[in-house]
Amino acid sequence: MTRATMSTATARAACGRCPWTATTANALAIAALHHDRTGHPVHVDLHRRVTYGDSAADAPGQESLTAQLEEAA
Numbered sequence: 028m029t030r031a032t033m034s035t036a037t038a039r040a041a042c043g044r045c046p047w048t049a050t051t052a053n054a055l056a057i058a059a060l061h062h063d064r065t066g067h068p069v070h071v072d073l074h075r076r077v078t079y080g081d082s083a084a085d086a087p088g089q090e091s092l093t094a095q096l097e098e099a100a
């Protein structure tokens with residue numbers, strides 16, 4: 028069986044002690060480096076979307092899913 032699958036991931040990192048932030052694709056890695064260099068606590072929020080099928084028009088919008096996740100937290 029062939030199934031169209033698409034996966035995307037976004038990350039949002041922020042330091043708990045200074046203004047440092049990152050939203051790039053490698054945010055997880057550079058957040059670890061920021062912690063290693065400074066000793067600051069760094070938080071990384073990850074969002075991963077997996078879509079089965081190729082009907083993008085039927086998928087909920089990014090803002091909709093983010094709002095649902097934030098309400099659930």
Ligand SMILES: [Zn+2]
Nearest residue numbers: 042045047067
């Ligand atoms: Zn910091």
